[in-house]
Amino acid sequence: MHSPAGGQGLNTSVQDAYNLGWKLGAVLRGEAPASLLDTYEEERRPNAAEMLGLSTKVHRGEARRGEATRQLGIGYRESSLTTDTRAPGEGLRAGDRAPHRTVAGVRLLDAFRGPHWTLLALGTKAPAVGDAVRVVEGPAAETYGTGLFLVRPDGYVGWAGDTDGGLAQYTERFGLNG
Secondary structure: OOOOOOOOHHHHHHHHHHHHHHHHHHHHHOOOOOHHHHHHHHHHHHHHHHHHHHHHHHHHOOOOOOOOHHOOOOOOOOOOOOOOOOOOOOOOOOEEEOOOOOOEEHHHHHHHOOEEEEEEEEEEOOOOOOOEEEEEEEEEOOOOEEEEEEEOOOEEEEEEEEEEEEEHHHOOOOOOOO
């Protein structure tokens, strides 16, 4: 697929597929209600509109290819699937793409790979979670800090907290407590 912004259409298509894929899988397995599929449009439409606007500007010569065209800043902070129980602040928030680092000898890129959720417990002990959630424990990590970070199958932080307050209710929405 070719686009004026240098391949961003392909990246958008992959992100679209991953976003819809994990949601469709959860619904088909009976782990989540069909209404989860409605969040695909909620999350992807604003990003698609932004990319279309950027593509148009690049095509007209009003903008140059760069960080924005690589789509690394796409996030879902305003999504109804995003919960951050920490005090507002700078740095990584629920809805952001989970950065790839090595934590306690585990490459997070490898830990995130696959159709499962991943709970990062950084500088704190991981609470009990269902078998459907992979757990990685380690010290506070650069760009993450300290806390609990539940990473969705598409690599975005769905839930973040300093404690596990509210985590069980969040995971229940996706059938992850069993």
